[in-house]
Amino acid sequence: MAATKMKIKKDKSGGHVVMVLVKHPMETGNRKDKKTGKKVPAHYVKTMVFTHNGAAVAQASLGPAVSKNPLTQILLTNSNSGDTVSVQWTDNQGETGGTEATIK
């Protein structure tokens, strides 16, 4: 259900900017369902781990205050074309997802 997309762009600093879009509802747990009047249970991405050539380079911690379908960006400083970059995320209901891409 949850699709993850990654885009890598060359940055003017010489590294690469990694952009990750996760399709995720990011429910805070405070919103009410308009039809039933019941609270929609909290459902949000908690951690995102970015790896570059197999080594973890960044770990993002997200909370309910991050918007629906979170789009996160980080910068790789020591990257070259042909390197692999991957991301793995976990949410508060135990779902996981991720994707991998190669730098062009």
Add this chain to the structure above:
Amino acid sequence: MKRRVFLKGSFAAGTIAVAAAAGLLTPRRVLAASWPETAFDAKNETDAVKALFGDMPVVDSDAISIKAPLQAENGAVVPIKAWTSLSNAEAIAIVVEKNPAPWATSVEVMPGAGGLYSTRIKMGQTSPVTCYVKAGGKIHKAAHVVKVTVGGCGG
């Protein structure tokens, strides 16, 4: 009224967190172990910063740049981009002072990654957005005020 609804909601969220911490969802505990729960639960900015960074000196810094709108029409999606020229950044955090839970998100930067973090956050009302960067034993901060026309925190 809105405040009531939110308070109730935060108790509900708390119960889920407790259930999760008790190990009902064991497979993800390994990855989620370092999720700074106390920082996300903190109800004000100072507590949240302390919870994550400890008692480090906080200094205003002009080495941090924040790109965010001056006015956000929709508080549910506010793009924030923070970057720093400090070369030894270890962590970057985004905190919204007037949100019910101010701690929005943070990233731990390890060798191989640079001082840039960008995401989209929810904002309940007009508030300064502060970006904290941990580097060289100090916490550097910079703030940017975002005006919010319609809040986006549910409720």
